[in-house]
Amino acid sequence: MLEIKNLCKNYGEHRVLDNISFNVDKGEVIAIIGGSGCGKSTLLRCLNHIEEVTEREILFNGKNINDIPNYHQKVGMVFQQFNLFPHLSVIDNITLAPVKLHLMTKDEATKKARKLLKDINLLEKENSKPGNLSGGEQQRVAIVRTLMMNPDVILFDEPTSSLDPEMTKEVLELIKKLVDTNMTILIVSHELGFVRDVAKRIIFLNKGKIASDDNVKNTFENSTNKELKKFLSNIN
Numbered sequence: 001m002l003e004i005k006n007l008c009k010n011y012g013e014h015r016v017l018d019n020i021s022f023n024v025d026k027g028e029v030i031a032i033i034g035g036s037g038c039g040k041s042t043l044l045r046c047l048n049h050i051e052e053v054t055e056r057e058i059l060f061n062g063k064n065i066n067d068i069p070n071y072h073q074k075v076g077m078v079f080q081q082f083n084l085f086p087h088l089s090v091i092d093n094i095t096l097a098p099v100k101l102h103l104m105t106k107d108e109a110t111k112k113a114r115k116l117l118k119d120i121n122l123l124e125k126e127n128s129k130p131g132n133l134s135g136g137e138q139q140r141v142a143i144v145r146t147l148m149m150n151p152d153v154i155l156f157d158e159p160t161s162s163l164d165p166e167m168t169k170e171v172l173e174l175i176k177k178l179v180d181t182n183m184t185i186l187i188v189s190h191e192l193g194f195v196r197d198v199a200k201r202i203i204f205l206n207k208g209k210i211a212s213d214d215n216v217k218n219t220f221e222n223s224t225n226k227e228l229k230k231f232l233s234n235i236n
């Protein structure tokens with residue numbers, strides 16, 4: 001579904017992603033781990049096409065993502081800081097994009113948004129502003145906003161790292177539900193328990209390179225990669 005071929009990304013002279021190659025199959029759940037500053041967010045932003053790659057290419061279903069006009073509808077992204085519009089109500093945040101892009105009428109979008117909000121027990125908050133919701137509620141609204149576009153892939157960039165443990169749980173439960181629907185997911189997360197539970201495959205980035213790309217068991221138990229072992233022991 002996604003093919004990342006020798007991807008490089010520079011910020012000025014600084015090479016942040018260095019020759020990254022991997023494929024993502026439909027329905028795969030891949031966790032991306034690695035220390036702070038190793039390029040995890042940059043990689044997701046390149047995959048979401050909110051960042052131009054410096055060299056080589058990303059293919060989606062065989063086509064360069066630069067040549068796919070509605071690529072953003074196919075690949076959604078959920079951010080650490082939710083990125084909801086503070087001045088808009090929950091329902092307006094969720095319906096804005098599909099209506100603006102003429103994918104749905106306002107009525108259709110509202111109907112779909114209400115159904116999705118009901119599924120996550122937040123329908124009674126539809127007219128609230130994001131600032132009046134807890135962090136966990138805001139993040140679940142942000143996930144629903146992504147789901148409105150019926151994406152083929154969802155990219156999660158540390159979706160729970162600004163949340164308290166209690167709220168982390170409710171957000172991870174929602175992500176787990178998406179995993180169970182066979183959604184294709186790439187997730188950057190330091191919640192290693194969760195990662196072990198849902199991901200079949202773990203990519204470990206170190207200094208902008210893929211230092212390990214393996215299944216859960218090999219990553220956590222059998223790896224001989226020094227940096228990976230150090231990273232895991234620091235987290236535990």
Ligand SMILES: Nc1ncnc2c1ncn2[C@@H]1O[C@H](COP(=O)(O)OP(=O)(O)O)[C@@H](O)[C@H]1O
Nearest residue numbers: 011014016034035036037038039040041042043
């Ligand atoms: N917009 C930017 N301009 C310049 N440097 C950046 C920018 N975004 C990230 N960087 C740098 O790129 C490196 C990787 O950042 P990032 O992808 O955010 O890492 P991670 O998410 O793994 O913590 C860091 O050294 C960071 O300072």
Ligand SMILES: [Mg+2]
Nearest residue numbers: 040041042158
């Ligand atoms: Mg990051």
